[in-house]
Amino acid sequence: MDGETGEEGRPMDLRNWHRERRWRPYRADLHREVARLRAPAFARYRVEVRKDELDDPNWEAEADEEESTRPFSAAMATIKKRVEWRKSNPAGDVLGWTPSSRQRLRRAPPLLHLCLMSLVKHGEEIESLEGIPDDLKHKIVSLLCSNRKMNSRILRTYLNGSTTEIHLTDCSWASEDVIQDAFTSCNIDHLRLVQLDLSGRCMPDYVLHTIFAKSQYSFPSLVTLSLKGAYRLTDNVLSVLASSAPSLKSINLGKCSLITSCGIISLAEKLNLTELYIDNCQKIDVMQILPALESMEHLKVLSVAGASTVCDTFISRLMHACGYNMRELVVADCHDEAIAAFLEASGGSLIELSLNNIAKVEHQTAIAVAHGCHSNLQNLDLSFCRRLTDEALGFIVDNCSHLSILKLFGCSQVTEQFLKGHSNSQVRIIGLTGSILDEMEMSKV
Template sequence: MSCLYASAPACSDLLCLLRRAAHFAHYANADDSAEEDNLHTGGNEARTLGPWSSARQLVEGRAAAAAAREDKIAAAAQAVAAAEAEADWRPRRDPALGPRVPPRVGKLFSMCLAVLVEYIDDVETLYGMPTMIKVQLARAVADARRMTPEVLRLFTDDGPDEVVLPECSQLMPATLAEALVPCATPRLERLELGLCGRGFGDAVAAAMVAGGQLSRLRSLTLGGAYRTTDADLAKLLAAAPDLAELRLPQCSRLQDACAIARLTPNLEMLDLTECRGISVQSLQQCLTSLKSLRVLELNGDTEVTDDLLTEVALACPLRRLGVSNCSAVTDRGVRGVAAAAPQLTALIADDVGRLTDAALVALSESCRDIQEVSLRRCTKVTDVGVAALTLSGKLRSLNMSGIAHVGPASIKALATSCKESLEELDVSWCRGVPEAWLGVLADSCTNLLRLTIFGCSQVTTKLLNGHTNDALEIVGATAQKTPPPSVARIVLRPEA
């Protein structure tokens, strides 16, 4: 007994443990995403030790975690204090002049497209129209939801080399097959079908490949094809062995990705956004076999792991990676990608809540050509990580919407290091960013074209109307209400 009492922790620590006994008795394993102030900082092995050894380990672990937190808070406070001083910025343009007057006459090309869309039902043929213009017209018609079966034939007649139909939700299988079969020739180079789940299935796929090989097809997009199975896809891929770009977002019935690598080994771009039916093992076998893969989109796949990302980065010359909403991805995965793929130029990691500054520091140190980063709602990121991304001076696009811990230090770093490269910035709901520093950014970054500020209630007309960048478009500004004009009061008196 004397030995036990001799090895026991201090009385205050013992009382603390007793108060938390219920929580300790019903312990559930915490994952890596747990907060730093977890009650069980001592580690999972503490559960298997004796009561006094376990208690001592927990106490020592809490003390170490508390010291680490204090060091982190002190470092962050020091970094913020260096940039906390209000920027010495004054509007060079008088805000009282009001907003800049937009051009009264739009672009002639846009006006012509609008006229064609309005009267698209009366157009008899698009014969002779260049493919590039026909593609833009198809997008405009789809945006206006005017893609009827009759209009569809305008874009598929005469065997075009590109068929772009961004919105096919109104097309039935028979209609889609009737329009696409004449286009399925060796001349076809690009086929894009968006929201085609209603009309695209096994019958359409079989009809398209019945005519022979699609030997020149380089780009294939089947968006939202929820009826497409692995067999249907294999029929198309077998007919297009030289395919370089394959986009299959929201194709929920796909289960085996191995056929993709087997039938199209020269893929350079692959988009499997929200294809949650594909297992991690199948993904690993497929992706590590694509030795030319440069662009990979795995957004929305909660089964994507750090090990998978590292192996793919080692096997492929990745330049762009999308892992938005991949909840299992952590700092370890991003560090592995950064180390294995120093040529990476774009990382899209929206809603990956387990990313911290450590991942961004590693990314900036290894990937010196990083140009596009999106970190929407990555709530553990702070000024330290954002400032690290700017060190290369090549950042063109940055999205840090919904990150509460960014402030003046991030904007100062962007305005200093990326004044010639930055083109797009999203600071929506970042209310810790002062208006004055946004003014410095707008005046310093001469190539900045788009600044998004939804939810930034600190921004006033001083910034909106006072910056000097005439090419800058500020999106999401709160509408400035003007007081109603004074109206003379009329009093009606009854006649005497």
């Protein structure tokens, strides 16, 4: 017995050896019981059916229902449904689109983009932005933010001197003191645009109140304000914004999760807004703010992406009041079934349209976009609209001659038939090939 070892490789004396032999059968039974309990999670087996169950007409229906809930069966059902739909709806009869045989070369990244990305890569070496044109300066800072290269030193350099715009697409790196100090040293009298996105960490109510409440009209020239992702802001500061920036026309409060319907109604009463972004604000009920939206005679851009309260009634009433003037509508992640009817009736003025992740978008919506929005549409987001076929996408792109950007993130159903078959040479398709981050950066340049 001296030469035997236990399960962990340690030598056993005679007493331990007898104990190990005595418990071994029970351990085997325990392991078999654990395997039996876990087996249903990893495998399926056919259960014996009694004769009386076979005679029951409901048994087969219940079995089919159980089978349909399994992932593989659901996938097969989806494929079968898609094949049957295509057989009963030939592409030529529905959309009348055929791919072009003309081959196009893949567009190379712009030289400006390559130069800016090289500069961003070595952002810690930037000592000054003096002498750089404002438009390039803003692009450099935006790229530094999105690539996590921004810091307080570069921010001071960026705001040094007179500027009319501030573009900070990501403020998650900044502290409350950094933001307050930046606006203390900045000349705010001539600011027309302020973008402080993803500023939840550094932008509670009191910080924004400190920045904007210096005087009644402390931001007299401010037209555009973006506070997307400022999740610590409440309705209390919206009145301060309205009194400090009376010329404000565009405001982005997307993902400001504490803002409510009352705050938006109050803001609409005090400002003559033309652009309003309230994406993913779960405390805002769009039906409650609908009267306020209907009163905005000059509203041109509205984004209610992710709003669970969007419905056909909301779309119909909004379009009746503002549809003639609307040029951008974002209803991504909503479940609205009247979008095709709206596009056919009032889509002619739209320049940008986002239908991101709307499950019901398919060939009927494609026809509505191609016919109703063909005159002015420039930017279209159809990401995760997986019911759109190559024929539907080709029909849209070929009919919308001014379309320059088409986003198709998550559209795994798209094939080379569309990519090489459409005839719109100026459209840039984003989201299907290459690095997602690279494609998004290129779209900003």
